[in-house]
Amino acid sequence: MAYFEVNNISKSFGKTEVLKNIDFSMEKGQVVSIIGSSGSGKTTLLRCINFLCEPDQGQFHLEGELLYEAGEKLSDRLLRDKRMNFGMVFQQFNLFPQYNVKENLCLAPGLLAKEKPDWRTRKKEILQEIAERADRILEQVGLSEKAAAYPCELSGGQQQRVAIARALMLSPKILCFDEPTSALDPELTGEVLRVLKELAQKKITMIIVTHEMNFAREISDKVVFMADGVIAEEGDPERLFTDPQSPRLKAFLAKE
Ligand SMILES: Nc1ncnc2c1ncn2[C@@H]1O[C@H](COP(=O)(O)OP(=O)(O)OP(=O)(O)O)[C@@H](O)[C@H]1O
Ligand SMILES: [Mg+2]
Structure with missing residues (x-):
């Protein structure tokens, strides 16, 4: 199969x-x-x-x-x-406008982490791991220097690369x-x-x-x-x- x-x-x-x-x-x-x-x-x-x-x-x-x-x-x-x-990247990027690039990447993994049994005891390390993963993935899509930028400050191509990075964060x-x-x-x-x-x-x-x-x-x-x-x-x-x-x-x- x-x-x-x-x-x-x-x-x-x-x-x-x-x-x-x-x-x-x-x-x-x-x-x-x-x-x-x-x-x-x-x-x-x-x-x-x-x-x-x-x-x-x-x-x-x-x-x-x-x-x-x-x-x-x-x-x-x-x-x-x-x-x-599955991960989905749309034609129109669909980034969260109120969050910066790195926050766009970290939001969903952060919410999921809260459901894990070790969240209470390892909160700080888990958030650190998510942030480090976001840094690696932003580097992969060539946007390390835009981590703190807001979607409205990016070109369409950059926004789409953020959308791809965001999808990669969840390892679909x-x-x-x-x-x-x-x-x-x-x-x-x-x-x-x-x-x-x-x-x-x-x-x-x-x-x-x-x-x-x-x-x-x-x-x-x-x-x-x-x-x-x-x-x-x-x-x-x-x-x-x-x-x-x-x-x-x-x-x-x-x-x-
Ligand atoms: N939610 C919906 N309600 C009613 N009809 C729909 C809905 N979504 C899609 N359709 C219809 O289904 C057909 C296929 O649409 P779809 O968006 O899948 O095409 P597509 O191949 O992606 O086209 P495009 O290349 O223009 O994006 C179209 O006739 C569209 O009008
Ligand atoms: Mg279509």
């Missing part, structure tokens, strides 16, 4: 079937890019994977075990625990990105893509929805092409981009 499997996921909004029997799988350390035209269901799929949207049908398997089956009723706590397997098993560069000016896109390439080199498992075809081709182990709520084609990036089989992918690539 693969590291992560999406099995037969379907989702409708009212009468609109947005995802129809979506199936794909990936191995640990792989990068899967999801491409496809506007409205094809890419964001909805990522939202289902991150437990932000409830599929009507289907299952997710992670590390060989059933993680979720549609219809299953989960307590808030269980839902949160399952969601913690799979990091998901929804068009991480599409809100950025072209000159800021490169710095974010560079960070994603470094994460791929470090074998962080990632699912990336992107319109950057050259990037998808270069970084991905597998590309999934969605059209009207189905996977119309998937496979090796070189093959998919140089020798598309389905008429829809051919038409999509011709427009890009």
Whole structure:
């Protein structure tokens, strides 16, 4: 069984079937890019994977075990625990404007630490460990000098790198990105893509929805092409981009 499997996921909004029997799988350390035209269901799929949207049908398997089956009723706590397997970086960064960069990184790990049995006795050390981890991750995304800055004082590219750093703080098993560069000016896109390439080199498992075809081709182990709520084609990036089989992918690539 693969590291992560999406099995037969379907989702409708009212009468609109947005995802129809979506199936794909990936191995640990792989990068899967999801491409496809506007409205094809890419964001909805990522939202289902991150437990932000409830599929009507289907299952997710992670590390060989059933993680979720549609219809299953989960307590808030269980839902949160399952969601913690995934990290999500949105198009619009979604940083907390009232907190500085380092506080944005430390907030969620700090709240989680309070639930640990050793919190009362080791509070100071735990907070120190979280702060040190934030410093390391900020260095990794090239933002050490911005630790005390507020989101409004940063460029879009820097804000997105903070959002990536914040997601990394919780060590998700799979990091998901929804068009991480599409809100950025072209000159800021490169710095974010560079960070994603470094994460791929470090074998962080990632699912990336992107319109950057050259990037998808270069970084991905597998590309999934969605059209009207189905996977119309998937496979090796070189093959998919140089020798598309389905008429829809051919038409999509011709427009890009
Ligand atoms: N909460 C919702 N309620 C109703 N319809 C929705 C909802 N979310 C998405 N949809 C519809 O589902 C379809 C797929 O939307 P989705 O956002 O997943 O597409 P996408 O592939 O991410 O598109 P884009 O490239 O523009 O981001 C669209 O027709 C959209 O209008
Ligand atoms: Mg979208």
